[in-house]
Amino acid sequence: MRVTVVGAGYVGLTTGVCLSQLGHEVICADIDRDRIGRLNTGVLPFKEDGLDELAAENIARGRLRFSDDLAMAAARRDLLLIAVGTPKGADGEADLSFVRQAARSIAPVMSPKTVVTLKSTVVVGTAREVREIIAEERGALDFWVTSNPEFLREGTAVSDFLCPDRIVIGADDRDAGERLVELYRPILEKGVPLLETGTANAELIKYAANAFLALKIGFINDVADLCESMDGDIGAVAKGIGLDSRIGSSFLMPGPGYGGSCFPKDTEAFARTGRSYNVPQPLIETLIARNDLRKQRIARRVLEELAGISDPTVAVFGAAFKANTDDVREAAALHIVPALQQSGVAVRACDPWARHNAARLLPSVVWDDDPYVAASGADLLLILTEWEIFRLLNFGQLAAAMRGRRIFDCRNLLEPQEAMRHGFRYVSLGRAPIPKREKKMAHAAGIRCANRRFRSPN
Numbered sequence: 001m002r003v004t005v006v007g008a009g010y011v012g013l014t015t016g017v018c019l020s021q022l023g024h025e026v027i028c029a030d031i032d033r034d035r036i037g038r039l040n041t042g043v044l045p046f047k048e049d050g051l052d053e054l055a056a057e058n059i060a061r062g063r064l065r066f067s068d069d070l071a072m073a074a075a076r077r078d079l080l081l082i083a084v085g086t087p088k089g090a091d092g093e094a095d096l097s098f099v100r101q102a103a104r105s106i107a108p109v110m111s112p113k114t115v116v117t118l119k120s121t122v123v124v125g126t127a128r129e130v131r132e133i134i135a136e137e138r139g140a141l142d143f144w145v146t147s148n149p150e151f152l153r154e155g156t157a158v159s160d161f162l163c164p165d166r167i168v169i170g171a172d173d174r175d176a177g178e179r180l181v182e183l184y185r186p187i188l189e190k191g192v193p194l195l196e197t198g199t200a201n202a203e204l205i206k207y208a209a210n211a212f213l214a215l216k217i218g219f220i221n222d223v224a225d226l227c228e229s230m231d232g233d234i235g236a237v238a239k240g241i242g243l244d245s246r247i248g249s250s251f252l253m254p255g256p257g258y259g260g261s262c263f264p265k266d267t268e269a270f271a272r273t274g275r276s277y278n279v280p281q282p283l284i285e286t287l288i289a290r291n292d293l294r295k296q297r298i299a300r301r302v303l304e305e306l307a308g309i310s311d312p313t314v315a316v317f318g319a320a321f322k323a324n325t326d327d328v329r330e331a332a333a334l335h336i337v338p339a340l341q342q343s344g345v346a347v348r349a350c351d352p353w354a355r356h357n358a359a360r361l362l363p364s365v366v367w368d369d370d371p372y373v374a375a376s377g378a379d380l381l382l383i384l385t386e387w388e389i390f391r392l393l394n395f396g397q398l399a400a401a402m403r404g405r406r407i408f409d410c411r412n413l414l415e416p417q418e419a420m421r422h423g424f425r426y427v428s429l430g431r432a433p434i435p436k437r438e439k440k441m442a443h444a445a446g447i448r449c450a451n452r453r454f455r456s457p458n
């Protein structure tokens with residue numbers, strides 16, 4: 001199938017590369033000439049496990065091309081996938097201007113019977129609006145606009161795309177839906193569930209799914225706070241909750257508040273959709289407010305830990321919004337680091353992939369790729385991203401590098417007793433600080449299930 005993906009960002013490029021891997025003839029088109037120029041020299045604009053190898057393979061096979069000429073890229077195609085950004089606009093609504101602009105660019109050159117598909121996350125009614133934009137330009141042209149929301153996660157984007165939990169196809173016309181079924185046939189043949197529905201349902205599914213996942217995070221963060229104040233252990237509690245198959249164990253790790261390019265803007269857009277239909281979504285409205293507060297509260301707790309220290313320095317480990325990506329959009333670090341700096345704290349930092357993206361947005365931070373160099377002279381180490389290299393930190397080397405002996409671990413990566421043995425005061429989320437209060441119930445949280453025994457890590 002001849003496919004053009006409009007927008008070569010995290011979703012568009014992954015989609016284009018993976019579709020070429022499935023055997024389709026793909027053009028990835030983007031208005032960012034620099035991005036396309038680099039792609040044409042084999043340089044990907046972001047880091048994503050396995051994507052560069054797959055791209056190189058399909059470029060070599062002649063199935064994958066890149067272009068900044070949208071008119072050329074959109075002409076004579078079976079499918080046009082729109083995967084441009086839909087950032088948060090003023091008042092929290094989704095900014096659909098890139099989607100509208102993309103629709104206007106493809107309209108003049110579209111062939112009859114082309115299927116346009118919205119892969120971007122868009123509010124209910126956008127497929128209909130895009131249809132109107134194209135119809136305004138092309139009058140009687142016979143074409144379809146469908147919705148096919150994307151659920152991939154940065155960090156595991158390639159496998160998420162090729163082996164998804166489900167494929168959702170929103171089409172108000174059977175022929176258009178069939179074209180998408182054909183597009184995904186190699187994936188569907190592996191038994192991946194397919195949901196075919198109307199465009200409005202498909203649009204809502206994406207927002208509702210992200211809102212629900214964000215709710216899980218917000219919920220476990222609140223439970224973690226409760227654990228802290230009652231000397232509980234969120235590790236054991238989350239495990240006990242997650243073993244219930246109705247709940248599941250994913251998204252039950254406490255952290256510094258959700259971030260990234262999707263959850264913050266998608267929860268806001270979902271809440272706004274509710275308000276605009278006069279069906280408010282109070283759970284999500286509360287979640288958004290609590291998530292913002294959480295980042296402020298973490299900053300305040302760090303400052304409390306530094307009380308009495310003159311000219312304090314904090315080493316921040318992790319700027320990406322999560323591990324295995326270089327994406328810093330709405331990352332906790334972007335909120336917490338400026339709050340610390342405004343209170344007179346000097347910040348040093350380390351992130352294996354996201355350093356360059358973060359450095360552009362966080363002035364006056366001293367970066368180093370070596371965590372021990374980044375930690376040198378710091379009074380407190382603040383872990384914000386769950387990178388594996390931070391889990392493997394050597395306490396002896398840290399102690400030698402740092403001025404102080406404080407660790408605030410917002411991802412519960414480290415072993416509290418180990419930290420204490422090396423003389424650190426160790427604060428994490430949902431576990432009592434160590435050594436301020438010794439845990440009484442440290443080993444009390446084992447449970448039995450069939451023949452398997454789960455034990456809380458501390």
Ligand SMILES: NC(=O)c1ccc[n+]([C@@H]2O[C@H](COP(=O)([O-])OP(=O)(O)OC[C@H]3O[C@@H](n4cnc5c(N)ncnc54)[C@H](O)[C@@H]3O)[C@@H](O)[C@H]2O)c1
Binds near residue numbers: 035086120150151153
């Ligand atoms: N990033 C994720 O993990 C993820 C997951 C699922 C869904 N989504 C959704 O997918 C969409 C894209 O997200 P992203 O993270 O890939 O964004 P992104 O910012 O990484 O990429 C968007 C790209 O679109 C290009 N673009 C903008 N206007 C254009 C136009 N008129 N014509 C051609 N190209 C244009 C930009 O130059 C950019 O390269 C969003 O709606 C997002 O919510 C993202």
